[in-house]
Amino acid sequence: MRRFGIINLTALVLGLAFLYLPIAILVINSFNDSRLVTVWSGASLRWYRELANDAAMLDAASISFRIALLSATAATVLGTLAAVALTRGRRFRGRLMFSGMVYAPLVMPEVITGLSLLLLFVAIDVDRGFWTITIAHTTLTLCVVTVVVQSRLATFDHSLEEAALDLGCPPLRTFFTVTLPLIWPAVASGWMLAFALSFDDLVIASFVAGPGATTLPMRVYSEVRLGVRPEINAVCTIMMAVVAAGLIITALITRRSPRREAAALGARV
Amino acid sequence: MKDAQHRHWTTRIAILVPYAWLVAFFLLPFLMVLKISVSLTAVAQPPYLPQFDPVAGWEGAKDFFSALSLDSYLTLFTDALYVWSYWKSLQVAAVSTAILLLIGYPVAYGLARVPRRWQGALMLLVVLPFWTSFLIRVYAWVNILQHDGLLNRALLALRIVDQPVSWLATDYAVYIGIVYSYFPFMVLPLYAALEKMDHTLLEAAADLGAPPWRTFLSVTIPLSLPGFVAGSLLCFIPITGEFVVPDLLGSSSTSMIGQILWLEFFSNRDWPVASALAVVLLAILMTPILIYRQREARHLERL
Numbered sequence: 001m002r003r004f005g006i007i008n009l010t011a012l013v014l015g016l017a018f019l020y021l022p023i024a025i026l027v028i029n030s031f032n033d034s035r036l037v038t039v040w041s042g043a044s045l046r047w048y049r050e051l052a053n054d055a056a057m058l059d060a061a062s063i064s065f066r067i068a069l070l071s072a073t074a075a076t077v078l079g080t081l082a083a084v085a086l087t088r089g090r091r092f093r094g095r096l097m098f099s100g101m102v103y104a105p106l107v108m109p110e111v112i113t114g115l116s117l118l119l120l121f122v123a124i125d126v127d128r129g130f131w132t133i134t135i136a137h138t139t140l141t142l143c144v145v146t147v148v149v150q151s152r153l154a155t156f157d158h159s160l161e162e163a164a165l166d167l168g169c170p171p172l173r174t175f176f177t178v179t180l181p182l183i184w185p186a187v188a189s190g191w192m193l194a195f196a197l198s199f200d201d202l203v204i205a206s207f208v209a210g211p212g213a214t215t216l217p218m219r220v221y222s223e224v225r226l227g228v229r230p231e232i233n234a235v236c237t238i239m240m241a242v243v244a245a246g247l248i249i250t251a252l253i254t255r256r257s258p259r260r261e262a263a264a265l266g267a268r269v
Numbered sequence: 270m271k272d273a274q275h276r277h278w279t280t281r282i283a284i285l286v287p288y289a290w291l292v293a294f295f296l297l298p299f300l301m302v303l304k305i306s307v308s309l310t311a312v313a314q315p316p317y318l319p320q321f322d323p324v325a326g327w328e329g330a331k332d333f334f335s336a337l338s339l340d341s342y343l344t345l346f347t348d349a350l351y352v353w354s355y356w357k358s359l360q361v362a363a364v365s366t367a368i369l370l371l372i373g374y375p376v377a378y379g380l381a382r383v384p385r386r387w388q389g390a391l392m393l394l395v396v397l398p399f400w401t402s403f404l405i406r407v408y409a410w411v412n413i414l415q416h417d418g419l420l421n422r423a424l425l426a427l428r429i430v431d432q433p434v435s436w437l438a439t440d441y442a443v444y445i446g447i448v449y450s451y452f453p454f455m456v457l458p459l460y461a462a463l464e465k466m467d468h469t470l471l472e473a474a475a476d477l478g479a480p481p482w483r484t485f486l487s488v489t490i491p492l493s494l495p496g497f498v499a500g501s502l503l504c505f506i507p508i509t510g511e512f513v514v515p516d517l518l519g520s521s522s523t524s525m526i527g528q529i530l531w532l533e534f535f536s537n538r539d540w541p542v543a544s545a546l547a548v549v550l551l552a553i554l555m556t557p558i559l560i561y562r563q564r565e566a567r568h569l570e571r572l
Binding site for chain 1: 283284290291292297302379380382383394400403406408409410411413452453456503506509511513534543547550551554558561
């Protein structure tokens with residue numbers, strides 16, 4: 001029997017309050033009409049309207065969105081391949097280094113990843129901007145996709161794949177008709193997670209972005225450094241709403257809570 | 270297995286493509302950091318010397334290698350500022366990880382004990398902030414901790430203080446921000462370990478007459494040890510290099526190594542010193558990173 005006492009309940013309630021109170025305050029403040037964020041002077045959508053006229057912010061949002069879309073998709077393809085390689089190709093030369101390169105970026109401090117990629121881009125003398133950020137985000141998030149997909153690949157029934165192969169189905173076709181339909185909830189979660197990570201990243205983007213591209217977090221950061229502003233509360237509320245909506249939709253489509261992935265990953269965002 | 274002998278070309282591609290990507294954009298960049306950490310600052314574009322010139326051939330290579338220097342490392346170890354920052358970062362990471370363990374454990378424990386039908390929804394609630402931006406979560410605390418923010422107004426209203434307290438730009442704010450941001454990273458692995466725990470073991474302990482606290486200490490805690498280790502590593506390693514939290518919530522005297530690196534790079538444009546800082550930080554974190562990698566690889570292999 002599981003016992004669920006008053007102590008457990010208190011711990012949970014306090015823990016969740018700790019997690020959500022600051023976010024709730026931010027969301028409520030974004031609807032505050034007053035410019036002074038600490039004085040409540042009635043509900044309004046004023047800051048959202050001002051946001052709609054802030055061309056620089058909208059531009060940054062559109063760049064971030066496109067980078068996230070592209071890098072999450074590329075990372076999902078590469079990460080799924082890597083996961084297949086790590087589970088299927090049990091032994092191959094350089095496997096140790098491969099798995100090392102897959103897991104290390106998950107915990108690597110962002111300043112190191114950002115700095116090292118920038119130095120590479122400078123050395124090969126490419127124009128920094130949209131594409132360098134996309135490449136950097138792909139590298140960072142492909143590792144996340146790999147871990148998520150790998151945990152799914154490791155638990156599913158291999159006899160199905162073997163049956164298809166034994167019946168003469170070529171490996172590529174087996175992958176698309178048997179493996180992929182079975183692992184796609186993990187692939188979808190991996191894509192979502194990669195999208196969220198890319199959309200949120202500040203440190204790595206700041207390093208590898210040239211003067212040509214400013215992402216939404218970079219823009220928000222430069223505003224936040226100057227202090228609390230109601231428009232920023234509104235931007236943050238929208239960013240959170242987008243991610244939360246995506247997460248809930250993924251959970252509904254795949255009929256599978258993201259907790260498995262998150263627990264397997266237990267990793268960084 | 271048969272495909273171990275004659276591996277199909279599709280498997281080869283599955284290995285080669287991501288492998289090549291990671292070598293190009295993960296390994297190679299590190300070699301660049303290593304190289305520039307032994308270069309010298311220069312007023313040039315890019316701002317370091319020597320530049321490797323493949324056209325110059327062997328002579329060029331000789332010039333290149335003789336121009337390398339360990340000056341940046343020397344600066345790092347002789348300037349008290351850097352040494353102190355490393356120390357400060359490790360200290361902040363250690364204290365935050367300890368706090369996270371203390372407050373994360375009861376929450377993970379409660380979560381693992383919730384009736385099954387609620388567990389999914391509650392886990393979603395814990396995971397959700399983990400998907401929202403780091404920057405936003407830190408910024409949310411700027412709202413609360415600022416001079417006329419909610420915390421000060423609450424404290425004044427409750428007459429706990431009679432003057433607003435400056436929370437921002439203190440170590441307290443940095444700890445609050447870090448603990449808040451990394452909370453899910455600690456709770457999730459702990460929950461994963463506690464959830465898997467075999468409850469008959471607890472019953473056995475109780476049947477044999479162990480009081481609940483004894484059962485907790487000698488059964489529950491040892492069984493959740495893997496979660497302890499995973500959670501601590503997931504928090505400790507990135508916190509050591511943390512930039513956003515100390516930058517937005519801390520004072521200039523809480524300079525953690527991530528901030529120093531950022532400053533050297535962006536403000537001082539001293540790329541060699543920034544690279545040397547990264548190399549030394551990596552060397553310090555190598556042990557925990559290797560432990561993490563080993564664990565993760567073993568964990569997935571066992572699944």
